[in-house]
Amino acid sequence: MILEFLNKELLKVQKPARYIGYEFNSILKERDGKLRIALAFPDVYEVGMSHYGLELLYHYINSFDDYYAERVFLPWVDMIELMEKKGIPLFTLETKTPIFEMDVLGISISYELSFTNILKLLELSKINIDVDKRKDNEPIVIAGGPVVFNIEPLYRAFDVVYLGDGEENLKKILEILNFTKGEKRIKRLEELSKVGGIYIPLFYKQSGRKVVPVKNVPKRIKKNVLEDLDDSFVPVNQIIPNVQSIHDRAVLEISRGCTRGCRFCHAGYIYRPVRERTARKVVENAKKILNKTGYEEISLLSLSAMDHSTLNKIVDMLLPYVNEKKISLSIPSTRVDAFNVELLTKIASVRKRGITLAPEAGSQKMRDKINKNIALDEILRSALEAKKAGWNKIKLYFMVGFPGETEEDVREIGELLKEIKSFKFKLVTASINLLVPKPHTAFQFAEVREPEYMEYVYNVLKPYRKYAKIDVNDGKQSFIEAILSRGDRRLYDVVKKKYVKSYYDEWSEHFNFEDWIISFNEENVNLGDYKGPYTVKDNFPWDHIESGVTKYFLWKEYEKFLSGEKTDDCRNICSYCGVCQILKVENKLKI
Incomplete structure (x- = not known):
């Protein structure tokens, strides 16, 4: 049915290559006997194909014989209308399998404005939006990514929430799901709740603004932390998109986490501590990726790439290769104070960009x-x-x-x-x-x-x-994002009302502020309850999620903001944020 639909109807939509799959370096496996996972990014193909985390998990899962990961993205609005008109369910790119036939649906969430997209994706997949109404044979729906450190406004959409680095416990999750295939859904969720860094929203309730257990599960859930990045999995055979992606280049992660302590930065707090790759590993993998993809540009990915302890060495080792091959080397997320003029000049000698x-x-x-x-x-x-x-x-x-x-x-x-x-x-x-103002930052208390x-x-x-x-x-858009980012379970019905009216909220041409206000009013939700300001004594709906950075530390940082006092980079002086002490990890700098 799906292949027939594609053959007959695909030329009626914009950029039909978004939906055909079979890209260079995509993976086709035998399906029989494998646990099948649909990895979803709830946005259009070009955006999702630029997401490094999805690329990493796709190749990581497929490195195991017993599992088969395929990809799915939210179709653009013209394709959605056509699929709904023809009764076509959302399907994977690799094998054109309906998502409702998969064993697992994993959704990576990078921004709160994609909440409406997620509900639309579930609807198109013919999966019940509300977790407590799902049947035993429907896919287990898992959320991951930075936004899940407060998933409460979308709590009923997910069976499982995975906190932190995917490489740490994902294989264990898949082993449990494979072993328990065919058992009752509730039994499978109970088994998953025993794994570190796993949050099962169904096993908790909201009391006031606080989220508390209703089963024998942890009161606080600590995130998964990969202790050393150097020997972790690298997606070398990166997929070449059929349609030019937002970031159309090879990508290599050179470090994870940041020690700077910018008080507004969500990623800077939740991805602590810093873990760097050695120069040797970076250069070795960069050459492999470029050889396997044919890209003419490679980007060194990090929250603050210029802070990498051996970045000058990395560039010196890479430059002869990229100069010879006429490849552009890019270093995004450039901090002003870390700006290395000598390094800049070296990179500019290859190709000058803005x-x-x-x-x-x-x-x-x-x-x-x-x-x-x-x-x-x-x-x-x-x-x-x-x-x-x-x-x-x-x-x-x-x-x-x-x-x-x-x-x-x-x-x-x-x-x-x-x-x-x-x-x-x-x-x-x-x-x-x-x-x-994001949760798990100093500004979680701000108005x-x-x-x-x-x-x-x-x-x-x-x-x-x-x-x-x-x-x-x-x-x-920022205002709605702020309300959602610090929202609680009462907002679920608001999002549910809103996605029916409109979605693709992160796209300015589709964002509809009035639809949001109407949806809040229809659910009798007072926006003022979510605008702040708050104090350290206020309960937050994410207090049960342990990023490692303590609430007390964040409050002291907010007080420092108010008084104008600075905090040192924790590469130099430990600020006792809690990460190293609570999670038993430390910064791994490859000097």
């Missing part, structure tokens, strides 16, 4: 408060040296809406852009976004600003548009 820096705040006072720990002269020196090294385009990222932020703090964004423009860049671009605040920011920065192209986000 450079991106993230000062985050315009004023020195606010940069200190958010613990960005970079001075104005460092920002300006980095920009100037980038220009000298051959870059003609520069983009800068800023956030606004911090507690206590003044008009002068906002105006200094414009003053910084004015000064950078004086370095004779052809194009200076600035992206201004509303702060999203989120209303979207109208961005109109004020726009007017403050209006005189500086002659110096830079300034994109001031309207704040509506």
Whole structure:
């Protein structure tokens, strides 16, 4: 039925190559006798194929003979309409198998605005959206990714929530699911709940804003932590997409975690501690990936790549190879203060592209408060040296809406852009976004600003548009993201109401703020309950999820924000955040 549908109807939709599969380096296995896993990214193909975590898990699972991982993405709206019209269920790319026939559906969640997409994906898959209504023969639905550190607004959609690094306990999960195939669903979930880093939402209830057990399960669930990245699995045979992906290049993870302690950064806290790959392993794997894929660009992936202890050595070892092969080497997530001019010049000798820096705040006072720990002269020196090294385009990222932020703090964004423009860049671009106070960060206690605040920011920065192209986000998507990120179980029915009205909320052309407000009102949910501010005494719906960073530490960091006190990089001085002590791990630097 599915193959017939594709043969007859596929040319009626945009980019039909999104749905055909059979890409170079994709994996086809015999299906019989294997536990079959559909790995889903709840967004369009081009976005999902750029997600390194999905690529890693796909090849990792398929490295075992007993398991077969296939991929699925949310079709674009035209394909969804056609599938619904023709009665076609969502299917895997590799074997065109309906998702409801798979044993497991694993969904990677990177952003809260994909919540509506997830429910739409389940609906298209013909899987019951509510976990307590699923039959024993329906796939076990597992959530993973950074957002699951507060999954409560979507708690009823998932049988299992996997916390932390997938390489640590995923194989054990699959072994249990394989061994218990055919048994009652509740029995299988009980077995899975015994594994470390596994949260079964069905076995907990919400009391007030707190989530507590109703079965014999842990009161707090510690995340899974991979202790050493150096010998961990690397996806070498990376799949070449049929449609150009958002990040169309080879990717190699050189480190995981960050020690900087920026107080707004969700990833910086939940991925602690830092684990680096050695220069030898990085170069060895980079060459393998480039040889297996034919890509003309490779990106060294990290939360803060310039902080890698041996990055200069890595670049020195890679440059002869990439120069000979005419391959571009890119280092994203460039920190302003870690900007190495010599390194920049070396990379620029291969291929010059626009450079991106993230000062985050315009004023020195606010940069200190958010613990960005970079001075104005460092920002300006980095920009100037980038220009000298051959870059003609520069983009800068800023956030606004911090507690206590003044008009002068906002105006200094414009003053910084004015000064950078004086370095004779052809194009200076600035992206201004509303702060999203995330759980498991120091700003989990902060109040989120209303979207109208961005109109004020726009007017403050209006005189500086002659110096830079300034994109001031309207704040509506950020506001909804903030509400969802700190939401509890009461929001599940709101999301359920909303996805029927509209989805693809992370795409500006499909995001509908009014639909969200209507959905909140229909469920009699008061937005004010989720805007903050909060104190350390307030219960959070994610308090039972243990990232390793303690609530008390985050409160002290928020107090430091309010007083303007900085915290040192924990590579230098231990800040006793709790990760190393609670999870029995430590930073693994490959000096």
